[in-house]
Amino acid sequence: MPCVEPQPGDFVAATGDQLHRLLRHRKILHLFYAGFAANMCVLHRDYGIEAMQRRGYNIILLRDCTTAIESAETFGDMAHTRASVGIVEMVYGVSASSADFVAACRKALRRPEGKKS
Numbered sequence: 001m002p003c004v005e006p007q008p009g010d011f012v013a014a015t016g017d018q019l020h021r022l023l024r025h026r027k028i029l030h031l032f033y034a035g036f037a038a039n040m041c042v043l044h045r046d047y048g049i050e051a052m053q054r055r056g057y058n059i060i061l062l063r064d065c066t067t068a069i070e071s072a073e074t075f076g077d078m079a080h081t082r083a084s085v086g087i088v089e090m091v092y093g094v095s096a097s098s099a100d101f102v103a104a105c106r107k108a109l110r111r112p113e114g115k116k117s
Helices: 016-026 038-044 049-054 079-092 098-110
Strands: 030-036 058-067 094-096
Touching: 016 049, 030 038, 038 049, 038 058, 038 079, 049 058, 049 079, 058 079, 058 098, 079 094, 094 098
Parallel strands: 030 058, 058 094
Antiparallel strands: none
16 A cells, blocks of 8 residues: 555665664564554564564554454354464454553653653
C-alpha cells in the first residue's frame, strides 16, 4: 500500500543483525509487531519476535493486526492465530489491541514536552 511504502531517508532492514544495529544506534528498546504469518515469519524470522526478544528487546504484538497462516481445519476459528498470540503472551512478551496502541500514541502526543508519566 502506498501509505506504508518506504520513503526517502527511511532505513529498510533486511536482516535481524541490521535491525539490531539500527535499534541499538537509535536507543529503541520496545518493538511492536503486526502482520501476516504470525506462526511463521512474525515469530521465527531473524528479525522476528523470538530473535529480537533474545537480543533483549521488549515485545508487544498487536493481536488484532496479526494473523497466522491457517489451514482448512483451523480457518473457521482462527486456531493458529489464537495459538500464535498465546505463545507470544506466554513466552516472548505481551499483546495489545490496536485501539489500545492508538490511544497510547494519542496520549503520548498530548503530553507536554519533556514530561514523563
